[in-house]
Amino acid sequence: MSDHDVVIVGSGPVGTAIARELADRDPALRLLVLEAGPVLGPEPGGHVKNIADPSSRAAAVAAVTGTRTPPGATPPRPGTALVGTPAMPNAATSTNVGGMGAHWTCACPRPGDDEIPGFLDPAAFDDALTRAEELLHVTTHAFDQAPLTPTVQKLLGERFDRPGTRPVGPMPMAITIGADGSPHWTGPAVIAGDLWRRPGVTLRSGTLARRVLIDGDRRATGVEVVDLATGAVRRVTARAVVVAGDALRTPRLLWASGVRPPALGRYLNDQPQVMAAALVNERDLPDAPADGTAIVPVSGVSWVPYAADRPFHGQVMQLDASPVPLGPDVTVRAGQVVGLGWFCRKELSADDRVWFDDGDLDEHGLPAIRVEYRLTAADHAAIAAAIAEIKAAAAALGRPLDEPFVMPAGSSLHYQGTTRMGPADDGTSVCDTTGRVWGTDNLYVAGNNVIPTATACNPTLTAVALGVMSARALRARLRTEEETP
Numbered sequence: 001m002s003d004h005d006v007v008i009v010g011s012g013p014v015g016t017a018i019a020r021e022l023a024d025r026d027p028a029l030r031l032l033v034l035e036a037g038p039v040l041g042p043e044p045g046g047h048v049k050n051i052a053d054p055s056s057r058a059a060a061v062a063a064v065t066g067t068r069t070p071p072g073a074t075p076p077r078p079g080t081a082l083v084g085t086p087a088m089p090n091a092a093t094s095t096n097v098g099g100m101g102a103h104w105t106c107a108c109p110r111p112g113d114d115e116i117p118g119f120l121d122p123a124a125f126d127d128a129l130t131r132a133e134e135l136l137h138v139t140t141h142a143f144d145q146a147p148l149t150p151t152v153q154k155l156l157g158e159r160f161d162r163p164g165t166r167p168v169g170p171m172p173m174a175i176t177i178g179a180d181g182s183p184h185w186t187g188p189a190v191i192a193g194d195l196w197r198r199p200g201v202t203l204r205s206g207t208l209a210r211r212v213l214i215d216g217d218r219r220a221t222g223v224e225v226v227d228l229a230t231g232a233v234r235r236v237t238a239r240a241v242v243v244a245g246d247a248l249r250t251p252r253l254l255w256a257s258g259v260r261p262p263a264l265g266r267y268l269n270d271q272p273q274v275m276a277a278a279l280v281n282e283r284d285l286p287d288a289p290a291d292g293t294a295i296v297p298v299s300g301v302s303w304v305p306y307a308a309d310r311p312f313h314g315q316v317m318q319l320d321a322s323p324v325p326l327g328p329d330v331t332v333r334a335g336q337v338v339g340l341g342w343f344c345r346k347e348l349s350a351d352d353r354v355w356f357d358d359g360d361l362d363e364h365g366l367p368a369i370r371v372e373y374r375l376t377a378a379d380h381a382a383i384a385a386a387i388a389e390i391k392a393a394a395a396a397l398g399r400p401l402d403e404p405f406v407m408p409a410g411s412s413l414h415y416q417g418t419t420r421m422g423p424a425d426d427g428t429s430v431c432d433t434t435g436r437v438w439g440t441d442n443l444y445v446a447g448n449n450v451i452p453t454a455t456a457c458n459p460t461l462t463a464v465a466l467g468v469m470s471a472r473a474l475r476a477r478l479r480t481e482e483e484t485p
């Protein structure tokens with residue numbers, strides 16, 4: 001008998017959601033979640049922004065933030081470490097219980113139009129998105145009380161709303177608002193609920209999966225793990241293995257395990273990101289006394305949705321502080337400074353890829369991560385259109401505060417496609433529509449890396465939904481095995 005029914009590699013939002021869905025569907029399952037990084041703060045997988053004490057919060061972030069910023073990159077976002085890949089200078093990862101989900105902004109738009117994989121059953125995908133929203137505690141009402149948010153949405157709606165497309169509105173956010181109005185940001189701890197206390201479910205932090213063990217019949221039999229504190233290596237056995245270790249490290253673990261389908265690491269897709277800032281016009285501000293505070297604890301987040309004929313989506317954040325000096329004579333109302341982030345759809349290419357250098361192994365025998373990545377003419381056109389649109393958005397709001405700028409590749413933190421799913425084993429995908437790796441019986445992949453389309457929207461909700469579908473398919477498969485004499 002195996003040590004566990006399912007071993008899941010990675011405790012980010014997707015790995016945690018898969019564990020939760022499996023456990024909810026079958027409480028008897030014996031589940032092990034492996035996480036290379038440490039627990040940050042008081043609860044495993046809690047969002048660091050929920051740590052009330054500023055010095056404890058800073059310490060939690062510092063525990064995982066890398067310090068080295070190579071040429072061409074901007075400093076890593078707090079909680080992330082740069083991978084160090086010249087073709088994608090801002091490519092980054094988070095290594096801690098909760099993964100990037102302990103640090104993320106929590107924007108959870110649904111995909112639309114051609115962002116949705118056409119080969120998925122629409123009803124099943126819709127149901128999985130609803131379950132993902134439930135697990136992530138997604139709401140569109142988090143910022144109902146935020147200053148000036150209705151004004152921002154009205155101005156942007158007047159500029160961008162079109163018949164037959166999704167309107168400008170509040171960004172769906174993975175947040176719970178407490179009775180006192182304070183936000184609780186969803187980290188994987190929220191997805192887990194009481195999961196880590198349930199019998200048969202184990203979360204093992206500080207434990208690196210360095211190989212998936214595959215037998216001669218292409219069945220995963222377990223995982224070889226390293227206890228990073230002691231260096232001890234051991235093997236855990238399982239009836240199925242799910243790798244949800246992010247879009248750079250999931251394909252690496254498959255590569256290191258000898259699972260190397262032709263599409264592995266290919267179709268790497270990072271959303272080019274254009275940024276700008278604006279100050280809402282005084283004349284558009286509703287009557288209210290200026291309170292003199294530009295810093296607000298809960299700022300609004302609005303959304304200009306993606307449409308297939310408009311290859312980007314807009315995330316509009318009312319900032320806690322102006323990103324540029326506004327001058328001593330400028331007094332702004334809370335919520336009046338607005339940051340605009342436009343994420344572009346990337347044209348997909350098999351040549352955009354992450355690959356693994358067996359000539360450069362780390363102490364655990366895992367190969368260095370290399371990236372090849374190019375923007376096509378269509379990508380440059382999309383970026384130019386996004387720059388024009390973000391200027392229009394800033395003008396619609398009032399006074400642009402700076403020229404739009406394009407962030408270095410990798411800045412979106414939305415890497416996709418590197419173990420993409422597909423309807424057929426034709427060399428252009430790594431897994432089937434349930435996340436099962438082609439040619440294997442019981443090895444699954446999950447995360448943004450399975451998203452096969454060129455999305456512009458923030459991908460976590462989509463990845464969690466696809467993970468929910470994988471968990472359901474895996475549970476059905478395990479049950480069939482149990483029933484087969």
Ligand code: FAD
Pocket residue numbers: 009010011012013014015016034035036037077078079080094095096097098099100101103104105106107108207208209210244245246247249250253413414446447448458459460461463
């Ligand atoms: P991750 O969260 O990256 O978790 C993967 C985990 O696997 C990591 O903890 C890693 O340590 C572990 N792991 C990897 N390999 C191994 C191994 N071999 N053994 C053991 N453990 C391993 N997305 C949105 O949709 N909306 C947003 O608003 C948004 N904002 C963001 C803001 C920031 C600052 C950051 C950092 C990210 C943001 N993202 C956002 C991206 C979002 O966080 C990711 O899409 C999401 O976390 C992906 O979930 P995941 O579970 O697939 O991977």
